Amino acid sequence: MKHKRLIAGAGLLGLVILIAGWTLYGRNGHFNTEILLLGNIDVRQVDLAFKAPGRLAAVNFEEGDAVKAGDIVASLEKPDFEDERALAAANVAAQSNLVKKLESGARPEEIEQARAAVASRQAALTLAQSTLTRMERLAETDAASHQLHEEAQAKRDEAAAALRTAEEGLTIAETGGRVEDIEAARAALSASEATHRLAERRLADADLKAPSDGIILTRVREPGAIVNAGETIYTLSLNSPIWVRTYVSEPDLGRIRPGMTAEVRTDSGGVYKGQVG
Structure with missing residues (x-):
C-alpha cells in the first residue's frame, strides 16, 4: 500500500540546520499517493x-x-551596579529601623532624655513668666521701658513654644509615632525595598x-x-525548534493538516522525522 509523503517541520540537531536545499516527503494513510516537495531550513x-x-x-x-x-x-x-545595590540595602536598613522605632516607641534612656527636656523647658517657661510679670509691674510705674516689656513677653512665648515641642517629643517617645507617621514610614520602606530589588536585578543583568x-x-x-x-x-x-519552509500547490492543500507526521530527507542522504506545524 502506497503512502502519501509530505514534509513539514523537522526536529534536527547540531549543525544540520546550516544545510539548505532540503527534499521533503510526507505520509498520510488516507491517500495512496505521494507528494514530493522542496523546501529550506528557516534560520531563526x-x-x-x-x-x-x-x-x-x-x-x-x-x-x-x-x-x-x-x-x-x-x-x-560591575562596581557601579554593586554600589547601587549596597546603597539600596543601606536605605532599606535605615528605613526599617525607623519603622521599628515609630512602632515600638523610644528606648528607656531616650524617654528619660525627653522627660528631662520637658523639665528644662518648664523651668525656662517659669523663669520667663516671672520675668514678664516683673516687667509688667515695672511698666505700670514707668520703671521699665515698653521695649523691655515686649522682649520679656517674646521670651515667655518662645519658652512656651519650646515646652510644647518637648512635651510632644515626650508623648511620641512614650507611646510611639502617630499613625500617619508610621504609615508614611512604612510606605517609604516599601519604596526602599523596591529600589533594592531593582538594584539586584540590574546587577544580575550585568551578565x-x-x-x-x-x-x-x-x-x-x-x-x-x-x-x-x-x-x-x-x-x-x-x-530548537527547527522549521522547514515549503510551499504546497493549491490542489494538495486539502490533503494536508497540522500534526501529520512527516519525513525530511537531505541531499546528503540524511533522514529526519518531523510533523506538520
Whole structure:
C-alpha cells in the first residue's frame, strides 16, 4: 500500500540546520499517493543585548561556538551596579529601623532624655513668666521701658513654644509615632525595598545569558567597549525548534493538516522525522 509523503517541520540537531536545499516527503494513510516537495531550513536568530549601559568586561564566546541556555556569553563591569545595590540595602536598613522605632516607641534612656527636656523647658517657661510679670509691674510705674516689656513677653512665648515641642517629643517617645507617621514610614520602606530589588536585578543583568541553545553567528562588540542598553553584542542562531519552509500547490492543500507526521530527507542522504506545524 502506497503512502502519501509530505514534509513539514523537522526536529534536527547540531549543525544540520546550516544545510539548505532540503527534499521533503510526507505520509498520510488516507491517500495512496505521494507528494514530493522542496523546501529550506528557516534560520531563526536572536540579537543578544544588555538591559543597561556600561563597559564590557568580558565577551566569552567566538563566532561559530555552540552555547547552552543560561550560559553567560558576556559581562559588564560591575562596581557601579554593586554600589547601587549596597546603597539600596543601606536605605532599606535605615528605613526599617525607623519603622521599628515609630512602632515600638523610644528606648528607656531616650524617654528619660525627653522627660528631662520637658523639665528644662518648664523651668525656662517659669523663669520667663516671672520675668514678664516683673516687667509688667515695672511698666505700670514707668520703671521699665515698653521695649523691655515686649522682649520679656517674646521670651515667655518662645519658652512656651519650646515646652510644647518637648512635651510632644515626650508623648511620641512614650507611646510611639502617630499613625500617619508610621504609615508614611512604612510606605517609604516599601519604596526602599523596591529600589533594592531593582538594584539586584540590574546587577544580575550585568551578565548576559543565552536564552536558549544555539550557535554564535556574529560577535559584534569586544571587551572594553562602552555599550548602550539594547545594543547588540551577539547574534545567536537558535537550535530548537527547527522549521522547514515549503510551499504546497493549491490542489494538495486539502490533503494536508497540522500534526501529520512527516519525513525530511537531505541531499546528503540524511533522514529526519518531523510533523506538520
